[in-house]
Amino acid sequence: MRRLLLPVVLAVAMVVAMAGGTTVANAVPAGAGWRPTAVPRSEVAAGEMRSDREEVPAGFSKAEADRAETLEARRDAAPGCQVYWPAPYEVCGAIRDKYNELGGPNSFLSFPKSNELTNPGGYGKRTEFVNGPIYWSPQGGAHPVVNHFFAAWARNGYEAGPLGYPTSDEIVNPDNIGRRQYFEHATIYWKLNEAYAVRGAIRDKWGEAGWESGYLGYPVSDEFATPDGIGRGARFEHGMIYWTDAYGAHPVSGGLLDKWTLSGYERGPYGYPVADQRPRGSSWDQDFQFGTMGFPTDPVAAGVPDDEGGDTDVDEPEPVTWQDFADDAGLGVSARVTQDKAGSLDPCRPGESCTEEGAATAAPRTVRDLPIADGPDTQGRFIPEWCTRDPFDSRWKVQRKHACATWSNLAVKVRDTKGAEIGRMEYAVKSGILSSHKSGALQQEFRVEFGNFTGEVGKPTLVYQPTYLGYGTGAYSVDGPASGSPVSPNSVKTFVVTWKQQTKPDNTQWSPGLQITWNLGNLAPNVTASNSGTYRYSGFRCDSTFKMARKYRQGCVVPGSTPTFELTALVPEQTWHVQEAIRSGLPGGAGRPLSRLTDQVKRDINRQMSCPRSGPVYAARQLPGRSCDEYPFASTYQGSALSNGPGRTVHEYCHVADLPIATGSTGYSVCMIDAGQNSRSGSLLGAFYRTQRVVDQDDFTLTTTGGAPPAKP
Structure with a gap:
């Protein structure tokens, strides 16, 4: 196992630790090389070492300094190498050249602390310095990798991981805030505190979005694998990019990301993104595996009613007389x-x-x-x-x-x-x-x-x-x-x-x-x-x-009085489905009320779980003149995605072969019913919510009379 510590040194020269190709004030100009201060032999007393005349810098012993001086004197022992007193190590070849270019011991790397080492794969080389290494490969040349960049590279397996060898020093980004460093197969970006690697198709898509100056901002995670093993993703300051082999890489951001997060990401009812987001008036839409997600609301697919809609008495005048109020109250005995x-x-x-x-x-x-x-x-x-x-x-x-x-x-x-x-x-x-x-x-x-x-x-x-x-x-x-x-x-x-x-x-x-x-x-x-x-x-x-x-x-x-939504022969197939679903154990009858959900995002997620709008499940359920009806309603806290139970259907005539005919107190039921009735029922439910002022979390119950099953497919 490779161990490389990054201690804090006392030299003021360490302040500029992130600047690729940048040296501190005391460093020699780039490309000029570093030259040791040598004392002519004629001025040195016999048997006297440099450590006898000068104070050895902190971190080195007299013995190490003397060994370094001895190595410096044997100039023909290691051609192409250089020793930097008092460190008793030889820095050689392209790594030496890069080290001298940066300023040698006066650079942010400080003194060497190893000879040149062969990397575990037997391919590239490295030399370790007090504040980080310089790595060399034939294809990438020699480059230091330090601080947060080194930590990000280490997380990803060093040169043996998916990033490969460095191919550049650190580079200041156009915003003069962050930095980046290129590797064979990725780029590591740093901003203020942390650095993360971006690679492959996700990096390419991020580039299309404007890199760090685009709407996604800087990366805030390395690339990760999704739990199902199918996709990969990366987080950015203002969004995410997900990739699958089948659909490529696509960003998800803003309200769409909030909604997708709430739905359970790729494991939820929408699945993986299959396209980039696009505007729809003041809203945004994005296509996923199993339907189109919209924010703040999903676009309503043909034949899929929204049980919040429908024409009600919204344009009627406000009541004035006692007769107006009495008529509105409908003083029944129930x-x-x-x-x-x-x-x-x-x-x-x-x-x-x-x-x-x-x-x-x-x-x-x-x-x-x-x-x-x-x-x-x-x-x-x-x-x-x-x-x-x-x-x-x-x-x-x-x-x-x-x-x-x-x-x-x-x-x-x-x-x-x-x-x-x-x-x-x-x-x-x-x-x-x-x-x-x-x-x-x-x-x-x-x-x-x-x-x-x-x-x-x-x-x-x-x-x-x-x-x-x-x-x-x-x-x-x-x-x-x-x-x-x-x-x-x-x-x-x-x-x-x-x-x-x-x-x-x-x-x-x-x-x-x-x-x-x-x-x-x-x-x-x-x-x-x-x-x-x-x-x-x-x-x-x-x-x-x-x-x-x-x-x-x-x-x-009066909130203490629970209203009742009456389903009748006006919508016989939907009435029948609700009746059978309640009989199978689902809530909604007396003693087990439903509670209204007004959050459009959560309603969309409920609806997408029970009645997906694209994909193989959607295709298999299609019948002319029918549309998908879910119960409990998507506009309730007992809806499919919030029900914490499995999906089912109530009869083979429902034409929902992907779900079993089952019973139980949790879950949801799906049936393909007459599209006109389904739409009408949604309008009736919307009117019920309005006329009874059923606000978020209000309970209500249902009664059903006059239901009839759909015809055999």
Whole structure:
């Protein structure tokens, strides 16, 4: 094993250690040669050595210096060689000439520390110096290889490796920052701290890209073999170059490299690059073995739908009236959950009129039996029948774009100013809030249904105060009776608060805080006002992450309510595929929701894994009128590349012979289905995401009805 140490020497001459053909200030001019300082024999006392007259330089003993002087005196012992006192070694031939050209001991190499050596292959020669060797070969001549260049050459097997012998000294690059040195089969480039070898077709492609001044910059790795043993690659400051025998060398850089890295490089669904990158408008495309990668998005191949696309209600106007909001919310009876305490009553204080929960002897009559005494007639749109059906539990019942709550069997003990109970007022409170996927505004109905009044109740009034938490009074408007208006038995007070849309930055999310504080005041001087109740809700999530009609638009939903995507006979083959895939064990049904993935890069990788757009797999699956359908959807975190499971299909009619018919809880399924249905289904899924404001990582489930398998191929 060759051992060559590179110690740090004290000589100031070592500062210019990287300059091929460059010498330090004390060196003789290039080509002039180095001449030892000799003392004529007539001036030397008999038996006296130079070491007796001069201090021997550090690193050498007197014995070594004396041996060097003896060798210098035997000028006919080794023709073509030279000794450099006090080093007792002979430097010969072309290596001597190069050494003298550089400045001899005054150069960055310092003194020799070996005689001329034959390299392990028995072919070239070298002489080792304090700060590095000079190597010689018949085809390359003599050249020093030092510091980081030597380290890079050593990593690659010295002259016996793929680089071969040096063919030049170090050369300063045009940028006056880095350096390079040529070898028989490669070039080593250095910048600031490290040096790396570039060779073969990868070096040629790098040259086409502009060398170190091009868009790839300097190399930051040696050439390496890919894990599959098929290709080779090298890293540069701003990209990589990969080579295969079948496709040659091609750079991958920028966003395309980020995407390819995320997909797993050549082991991922795209495979090796087969062409250089090319512009596509403001995007870039590059062809790989199994499809075309684009950044930021892949170009959509014919017959391969993007399940984010499709025409939706993006051009419809924002809702304004309560009817608009009610229609948008679609108040069904499915997917209801409960969350958050709906409100509270302040503790009763001695001597005040005070609400008792559950104290009334009978529930107030239903709204249909009560006249609308004051306020807008919303026809129960905010508070549907199912909202009042369940027992009172002081919690909000929510759907994706709706929240409602009811407080039944309430009564106020009416007291006079001395604290004596003088009457009773029965009532119930109902409230409903509607949101829209097309607006950041919300509308809330607050409804008080009064029952029987008994005893002396004075002149009661409805006192209320809306508060949009974090905003002033201009953040909302009220349609209905003014605060402080009088109330009567067996009547209804209702008002609707529009919580206005607030200006928010694009691509943000927030949770609005809505609060209504109210109580029953009294105009009679001898009756106290009732204790106040505070009813608040902060369960909506608003966002400005969806682009509608070419601009971002706000919308609000209840994230705690998981929406359901319904697949029907509109797309029977895709519905059937999803149904069978879920039956085979994949997620998406009740209890195992999918979660939306908005990262276009990761969606492309999912889609490319399940439905490659070129190559033998793509060709084998092709059928007229059909396109590739994957499940779970590419736009979910359960998609193929992220599923951590194997691919499969559900039936031989799917025409996916490269995948088995199998079951299991992980993985993905592929089926070739009617191309029109596949495209239509993608549009429907895109519309579902928008209308339900399904943002990144939001869960959703699926239902399937009316599916039918594709025809036998």
